[in-house]
Amino acid sequence: MTIYKAPLADQRFTLFDLLGAEAILTQLQGGAEHGRDLLDAVLEEAGKLAEQVLAPTNWPGDQEGCHYDKATHTVTTPKGFKEAFKAFAEGGWAGLTAREAFGGQALPGVLGIATTELFQSGNLSWSLYPLLSEGACHAMELHGTEAQQHTYLKPIVEGRWTGTMCLTEPQAGSDLGLLKTRAEPNADGSYAISGTKIFISAGEHDLAENIVHLVLARLPDAPAGSRGISMFIVPKFKVNADGSLGARNSAYAGAIEHKMGIKGSATCVMNFDGAEGFLIGQPHKGLAAMFTMMNAARLSVGVQGLALAERAYQNSLNYARERLQGRALSGAKFPDKPADNLLVQPDVRRMLLTQRAFVESSRALLYYTALQTDIEARGADEATRKAAGELVAFLIPIAKGVVTELAQECTKEALQVYGGHGFIGENGMEQFVRDARIITLYEGTTGIQAADLLGRKILQLQGVGFRRFAGEIGAFCKAHAGDAKLAAFIAPLGAAVKQWGELTLALAQRVQASPEELGAAATDYLWYSGYVTLAYFLARSVAAAEAGAQGDAFKQAKRDTATFYFARILPRTLVHKAAIEAGVATLPDIA
Ligand SMILES: Cc1cc2nc3c(=O)[nH]c(=O)nc-3n(C[C@H](O)[C@H](O)[C@H](O)COP(=O)(O)OP(=O)(O)OC[C@H]3O[C@@H](n4cnc5c(N)ncnc54)[C@H](O)[C@@H]3O)c2cc1C
Secondary structure, three states, X not given: OOOOOOOHHHHHHHHHHHXXXXXXXXXXXXXXXXXXXXXXXXXXXHHHHHHHHHHHHHHHHHHHOOEEEOOOOEEEOOOOHHHHHHHHHHOOHHHOOOOHHHOOOOOOHHHHHHHHHHHHHHOHHHHHHHHHXXXXXXXXXXXXXXXXXXXXXXXXXXXXXXXXXXXXEOOEOOOHHHOOOEEEEOOOOOEEEEEEEEEEEOOOOXXXXXXXXXXXXXXOOOOOHHHHEEEEEEEOEEEOOOOOEEEEOOEEEEEEOOOOOOOOOOEEEEEEEEEEEEEEOOOOEHXXXXXXXXXXXXXXXXXXXXXXXXXXXXXXXXXXXXXXXOOOOOOOOOOOOOOOEHHHOHHHHHHHHHHHHHHHHHHHHHHHHHHHHHHHHHOOOHHHHHHHHHHHHHHHHHHHHHHHXXXXXXXXXXXXXXXXXXXXXXXXXXXXXXXXXXXXXXXXXXXXXHHHHHHHHHHHOOOHHHHHHHHHHHHHHHHOOOOHHXXXXXXXXXXXXXXXXXXXXXXXXXXXXXXXXXXXXXHHHHHHHHHHHHHHHHHHHHHHHHHOOOOHHHHHHHHHHHHHHHHHOOOHHHHHHHHHHHOHHHOOOOO
């Protein structure tokens, strides 16, 4: 129905030319072998899996959806999902970035993000099964005992089992402090877990032999609120001492949701009825433990925005090239044909360039953030690791919040390029719009990302990450001040980053005087920050293209994209500035 070609050229440009990933990664602890050849080869293989195995299952999987059998509490995934998961597991993709001690390949996180982009473009619904596993693996890597890691983590890394993250309950969404699931100690040191979780991705399916649920629950003596939550491992099948599967645990899917999109992803109601579970990490510290892996999960959801936007863009560009309709305003461009193609229309080019600008700048932001996570984990010294960690903390809400919101605009514009044909199911565009809608909601809504950025990263942490990032942009502007090829971008970027600083300072003062100002400004502040951040990466991409070995057409395309963005998108910051300054007084109480 739709096409998909792995965007390897732009991925490579972003990794190696724009971000200098090879020089950075090979200097990191354990990174001597992470040179360009290796990364290139892995990307290429991931591209094949995405194009040949995953992409063809995307639309049929949406049409078929998942099936739930009430009698057996089992879920059947759409045709082709099982085979794709088998190919994924056999290719070693489940353990790409996991530690070697657990059977992983310990490859850089940024490569994991780049390959994830490809798999998510191929089939977003399918990609949620390995994504949730990755989250569970991170949690067990960081907080599990050696025995827990051996028993539950290794089979996931080997691609034999999958994992879930069971947080949400009917009354506890953004506010997990409200959760009620209980954990009663058993005599043998295990716990009996009882409660209902909703919206659990990959809670039940037929892709793997076993499912390891990571469940947030309360111990009997737990204090109320978010400080009284502990984390438990609850396997679908209990595991015998030799690692073989034992009895069925009392953790069953009670239903699957009928959703607007990602229909191939099983979103389950999970009933835990005295299920056997094991405490992971410290009692009452479960939420904090979940937060240690939240950055990785949020970054991956940001990548979902990029992945959908990329595939939607490819299709709309292709369609605009082939669809003949009307004539150019200045006279026929293809007089030998019955009509010109859509590309001759400036308004169609506007829609395409909007997508291209967001796709390419989002890719740079996401890969940059992922590279910082590698430096944070394996940088040469403490100061380097700390600095990278501050950048990650600051950029995550932008990478998740803004990129997922922009995916709404990109998929909408991509559909619009098709005209009425975009509204028709078989053409595949409406699926991108529907699938994209979830990504601004799960893993923290946009409102929660905005509150995190302004409340925690700017105010609580006193803007340490902001100052570091704004300083980096300032240094970039200074370094290219005399560069004629960048003249059109450096002055507006410098002005925008200066205004960003002033706005941040003024806002911090207002919030101190009245805390309600935080909530009133947060989302507009998120948008403002996003538009300036993406402008920086587009200006950097022009500089990198000019310095690189790419051909003239590639360089011109990068310049065109940045020119479009600086003239037509960056001014959106002014609207958000006005909204921020309007303050809470313009959001009166609603009776
Ligand atoms: C398809 C799907 C898959 C999911 N997968 C999983 C999963 O695998 N595991 C899991 O545990 N959960 C999962 N979720 C749950 C998801 O993470 C929650 O839906 C999400 O966290 C929001 O919670 P809520 O739906 O209760 O919305 P609410 O928390 O009720 O929020 C409603 C609205 O109020 C706003 N709001 C709430 N609080 C604040 C605040 N403090 N400041 C500003 N605005 C606020 C929100 O931004 C939102 O717009 C999934 C959900 C869906 C739909």
